[in-house]
Amino acid sequence: MSTEPLLAVRGLAVVIGGRHILHGVDLDVAPSGVTALLGRNGAGKTTTVRGVLGLVPRTGSVRFLGEETVRLATHALVRRGVGYAPEDRGIFAALTVAENLRLAERPGAGGPAYGLVHELFPELKARAKQLAGTLSGGQQQMVAIGRTLLNGNRLIIADEPTKGLAPKVVTEVARVLERAAQAVPVLLVEQNLAMVRRLAEHCVVLADGRTAHRGPAADLLADPEATRRLLGVGRRADAVSEENPMAPQDTGTAATSAADSGKAGA
Template sequence: MTAGTLLAVRDLRVLIGGRHILHGVDLDVARHGVTALLGRNGAGKTTTVRGVLGLVPRTGSVRLDGAETVALPTHAVVRLGIGYAPEDRGVFASLTVAENLRLAERPGADGPAYGLVHELFPELKRRERQLAGTLSGGQQQMVAIGRTLLNGNRLIIADEPTKGLAPKVVTEVAQVLERAAEAVPVLLVEQNLAVVRRLARHCAVLADGRTAHQGPAADLLGDAETARRLLGVGHGPATAAPSREADS
């Protein structure tokens, strides 16, 4: 584990119902910025995230800032400082924005960091009495990410945050993640390579439950042949998702 690595996963294996899903995943998540976890459908990305969190039976090594977590239950892993924004966002539609955030509070010496959440996402303050089910997809993602920032987490895991969203909303969600990553490092599971190009400094690619590649995201996405081989797409240099400045 290098000085620049916050989360180090080694030889992570997952067996579910007698079927091997992960066959030895290695993954390094940087202490700053966004690290992207990539791969084709069925490569094992979500299972890797669930393995890191202890949501599925796992073996191997998962170290957060040097501390081994692989034997810990999920609630203990979360208390060490990992926040999770799941693929479906997990927003309670019939509750207000404020109530959704309140449910995520954990006991702590400094209390929940509402100041940080509202500084990054002032719209959540303005909409605190609005039912979460009436929010746009991008606004719901603000709630999902905001919940992970309340408790002084050291790492945010965001699983497919732009899946199924319209292009305009994808840009909105990318802005949400960009702002969040200024405060807390992010492990981003994502299929939209324009979003990855815009946000990620580092990346890892899974194939058939194994790590097929790790390195700078720009190097992978700038190499059309390697991107095609690993991801099934030809992505040389191209226009990334619009920057925050371009949207304003």
């Protein structure tokens, strides 16, 4: 298996309304598994994702599958195999599960991969005629992730998938992402360190619009001082019991994400 990054970002800078939001972000997404993008509120996580996708003006280098894409429009990057599950999930509540999936279909060789989606998430097939707005938060996240898997994407970007969800639903979403990552590499923007511990092999930490740390996720979470310094959480924040691997954090890490995407520095 290749060890070259699937996505390699260097010197990513974003200026919005004359304000420098990102000052030069570097990050690599591994060619398999989950890479977590972490940071305190306002560190630049969501802006980094938007910069990678071309949703905001940016400079620097964004290489995907070895090709420079920083000058590509968002739709051109998506066609090259990047799937995006936004933090609000983007579900059409008044449409059925099947209709939500159908809207995500793109023309391509072999057609949409419903077999893969239904293999990973059989519940979506069983609930095909159910209105998406009546699904649980975890089931809606299945729809959001399922849409990214339909078109043979090579990378999934999942932005704050557990934001605002109850602990029981967070566990459900963790299982969703765990299954998805078996098929497609995932760049996961997340505040719940229990989720990161469970899913991520690699992590990138942002601070003030710059890359502050890169390395194995387990190493960071095993270092209480580094976790406190980089993420502002206490010594027990990354302690996850074997009995309850998605136990709530003791420092309100989920709350710190609430304003992340709503601020210019998110």
